[in-house]
Amino acid sequence: MNRFAELLDRLAYEPSRDNKSRLIIDYFRTAADPDRGFALAAMTGELTFAHAKPALVRALIAERVDPVLFAMSYDYVGDLSETVALMWPHPETSPDANPLGLGAIVETLHKTRKIDLPAQLSIWLDALDETGRWALLKLITGALRIGVSARLAKNAVAEFGNMPANEVEEVWHGLQPPYLDLFAWVEGRSDRPRTTDPAPFHTPMLAHAIDDVDFLGLDPRDFRAEWKWDGVRVQAVTGLDEHGQRVTRLYSRTGEDVSTAFPDMVDALAGAEFDNVTIDGELLVVRDGLVQPFSVLQQRLNRKTVSAKLIAEYPLHIRAYDLLMENGEDLRPLSFDERRPRLEALLARYRGGRIDLSPLVAFDSWQSLAAARASPENAGAGLDADAIEGVMLKRRDSIYIGGRPKGPWWKWKRDPFNIDAVLMYAQRGHGKRSSFYSDFTFGVWRENDGTDELVPVGKAYFGFTDAELLLLDRWVRNHTVSRFGPVREVNANKDEGLVLEIAFEGLNQSTRHKSGVAMRFPRIARIRWDKPARDADRLESLRKLLRN
Amino acid sequence: MAAHDILTQTPAGLYCQAGDFYIDPVRASPRALITHGHADHARSGHGAVMATRETLAIMELRYGADFTTTRQMATYGEKVRIGEAQVSFHPAGHVLGSAQILIELAGYRIVVSGDYKRGHDPTCTPFEVLRCDAFISEATFGLPVFRHPDARHEVGRLLDSCRAFPDRAHLVGAYSLGKAQRMLALIREAGWQRPIWLHGAMEKITELYRAEGVALGETRKIVGKERAKLGGEIVICPPSATRDLWARGFSDPVVAFASGWMRIRARARQGGVQLPLVISDHADWDELCATILDTRCQEVWITHGAEDALVHWATQRGLHARPLHLIGYGEEDDTEAEPAA
Incomplete structure (x- = not known):
């Protein structure tokens, strides 16, 4: 002990x-x-x-x-x-x-x-x-609160045994404490534990972000394209236990069993009466046939209890990307073009309306795919375009490999939004960054009683290089006007102030923020040493970006 | 005769009319008796100062030779008459030269403890129990959750961590006067023979300890670029320096802090401490209670700290107990350290 x-x-x-x-x-x-x-x-x-x-x-x-x-x-x-x-x-x-x-x-x-x-x-x-x-x-x-996730602990087991991170995840669901067989295996004293779980998790395949230079070596004829849906990546697994009972589970992309958080989706899957299948897809909220943006799905995440009202107001849906297992057959060694018809056939037999196929995006050149990515609404996505965060490129001959192999799959996200905002407050970071002012709150101009004032619109703590952090930290220390504990307020007015170009993925309406907007995934794209604070963006222009 | 006939509470601090002196006054006073050299107890500008030789030396080091007009050296155990009162200084075990002050008047004995501890400390004379009628105790850690483990156990944890993370420098936050030198001595006792690196702010006071004959082993001052190369080494610095620009040169350091406050997890976390070491120069709850009983006093006054719990405890045991809400005492070194070092 x-x-x-x-x-x-x-x-x-x-x-x-x-x-x-x-x-x-x-x-x-x-x-x-x-x-x-x-x-x-x-x-x-x-x-x-x-x-x-x-x-x-x-x-x-x-x-x-x-x-x-x-x-x-x-x-x-x-x-x-x-x-x-x-x-x-x-x-x-x-x-x-x-x-x-x-x-x-x-x-x-x-x-x-x-x-x-x-x-x-x-x-x-x-x-x-x-x-x-x-x-x-x-x-x-049962309240450890030591900042260790299940994934971190499992990865540590894998690293302890010099194995790839996801190996332990794959066998995990069949194991019981105190995991003697697991430790024996990672220490090389016995064989891989046999998975007896009727609905096991398989490590999902992930993609690398694509750069302009990457396209140079790629031939569009080798690839299929799909929309990259802005939901939660999940794996739906059904199987039969030793008593012949159907077992249905929903896993997060890290292998966490999230079935209890989404009971309605699990019921829908069970009702589909698939035999042993493993479907890779995106969990979304779909209302009246329309895919809702991520901010709507968010209402279903991190809930301790799931009420009937919540289920009715936020109906869940899976948009399927891939089929990994079918009737005990492992499809992962097949190519994308061989797996895709199997997935299409499976879903063609399903009548429930809660699971459908993620459509392919037609293109004949990188230019035409770029056009589809820029405006999905005109490339077949129609009103669902708001829930699309880019396109996925998958090699037609790609087998399904758990992890993030470089080459077979690429993600090509839509360009982020950009605004110029003014730095208002800075806070010390944690751990390695505890001596740096590294968490930055920034604002944009708005009119209040005839004068312009800055209103905070977000907080960012990455996007800059280590060298830039040194400069930002120094700027904060030299321009502090007041301190509240670990937070410093800096000079920010029309004549003095540091402009930061902020990139973000989307904007939601928010009642919790003074500005009425909340940014998704904001980061500092550039430090605009050259730009006067008075020329930073205004709240009105930001509000024009609001979805819905 | 009662305690309050001998000592009264004034805005400047505790005052003894019979001898016309203050003890650890927080304002410039004509005559001051000083228990120990920490800045909140030993201030400059008094007319006359009486303290142990070591405390006088510490005050001179910190404030310059003109910190007082006249000084009088106290020797442990030696009785000196001041006005009508008889006064003597006795070891408090807090830091080098720290003393309790015993005042005797018409057969009544009252002891002002200053800050004290009973735990192991190779750098100063151990606490001496004084029988008395009234005892004035500090209560920095006056709650039963504060129970300091053996300091040697905590130092063992530090050395274990140096072995487990040989690539990370271990920055040990410690108050410059007393704690830093006690850490040095304890680390040496545990068998660590490598040089120990010191922040510039604690160099002079460490030299003073050495000059007083306290063995501390080899210490080195840190200069600029070396910081990145101190993986697995022990660096002692003022607590605030671990969060300052100064700490930046170290590569992924383990931040430790040697203090009784580290017993409370939230306090350690708020300070960004990764390796809290529960090592204090103040008495913990058990020592406070034991000391009050050891003195066989009938009356106890509790000062600076969590008075209420100790007053409650003493009252339950039939003692006359009251809190003395003295203002101006606390931890020293709580201010931010200079970035240069």
Whole structure:
């Protein structure tokens, strides 16, 4: 437990992904089975303990410390597990020196009846130090909050075994904690674990962004083109379990099972009565046959609960790009031109209206494709054009390769929107950037009571080079007019101010922002040292870009 | 005779009428007794200053030779008469030269602790328990969540991290007076023999410790371009320097901070600290409680810190306890460090 507690402790404070990964790998290297497997389960959110609730922890501490001192301490610390971990009294007799393994704790917890849990927990808390108690309480109450995603933890397993990142993801859904077979495999002690999952995930194929120079070596006759839909990439999988029951799952592109977030889509898939199939597609909201822009789909994302009203107002739809598996046959070694008719045939048999085919875009030269990309509404997309963020180029002979191989697939996004805005506030960054002012809030002009004022329209923290960041940081330090904690307000008026050219993917109406607009994916395209602040854009011109 | 007959609270600080002196006054005063050299306790401009030899040396280093008109050196344990009061200085274990001040008047004993700790520190004389009628205790960490682990354990974590990340410099934020030198000494005790790199702001005070005979091993001042090459090395700097321009030359450093505040996760996170080291020169909750009981006092005054919890605890044990809301004491070095170093 102490090793695991130390790991959680370091992870909680380490901001960098790479360093978090190093810490996890180091732990896998030095910790024993089954402890490390249960640690992996904790980090991937696969461990739950039904009986361990915060109320139980509160009751335990109430028996042991003065209630006034507890109230003052809790008020100061602000976190129950942490307060209890720090205040827990030292036991009168020195506890068993035998260090407790995480594995033993997890196995005991699963066996312990609810009524016996307080006594068991007290024994452990007596035996652990502050960090150990904190980790144990975080673990059992299921609130680790150490900034480690399931994907990061799984990738760390792969890296630990010198395997490509997605290898672990592919076998993951058939595995159970403490993952002895997984560790045996990545350490080269046994074969790849057999996937018994009837609806497993397959790593999706991703594309590289295409540059002007890339086109020089490409022949349009070798490629197919599709719209790049602005939704959420998903993988829909159906299969039969050992009892002959149909299993239907929806995965995110990182392999996370997102079925519970989109129950209506899973029902629609189950209702389609496909046999064993794996469909690669885009999750969209479609109303009255019209694909809605991403801002509408966003209402369905990151929801804890999914109400009937939400389902009715934001009807989901899958636009299918590819077919990976059909009736147990792996189609991935086939070419795009061989897979595509299989997908078309599958969807031709389906009558439900919730899944359809992503159409091909006709073109005979890069020029004609460029024209389609510039105005999809005139190239077959019609009113759906608002939900298109560019075109995809796929080699006709491309087999389906999980990951992001360079060459077979390309994405060619629509040009971003650009505005010139004025830097208003800068904030220190985190981690490596903690000594730099690297988060920039910018605004545009609008009229208020007869005078022009700047209104903030967005915040950007990338797009610039390291060299440019140095210059921006220096400019901020030399033009500060006031400070609020980590934030500096800089000189920004008609005569003095720094103009930033901001590129962004789209604009949505927003009631949460003073300006009434919210940018998608803003970044700093250029620093306009040359441009006077008075010539920056106005809110009126920005509002003209609003969709809908 | 009662405590408040001997010491009264004034805007300048604690005042003893019988001896006509102040203790750690926050304003220029005719006569001041100084417990230790931290800037919030030892200010310049007093008419006369009485303190230990080390504290006087620290004040002179920080403020120049004219920091006071006259000075009087106190020796640990030596009783000196000031007016009607008898005064003596005793080790507080806080930093080099730190003292508790015992005042005796008509058989009544009152102790002003200044800042103190009971934990292991090779750089100063350990705290001495003084039996007294009234004890005036600091309470910087006066909540039961503050329990400092053994400092040697925390230093062990620092050295483990240097081994786990041999490519990253370890910047250890530590207050310039006391904490920085204690860290040096503890790191040496743990067997680390490599040179330790120092921020320019703590050089002089470290030299003063050396001149007082405290063994700290080899230290080096950091110059410009070297910063990028200090992977796996330990660098000690003022806490604010870890977030300043100065820190920029290091490549992906591990930012550590040695302070009792690091016990609280939110505080460590707010400070951008990746390796919080719970090492304090102040008493933790258990030490505060134990010390109050050890003195066998009947009356306890609690100053600068979280007074309420300790007052509550002492009252529960039948002591007369009251908070003294003294203004002007806190952590030193909280201001931003100079960018140059």
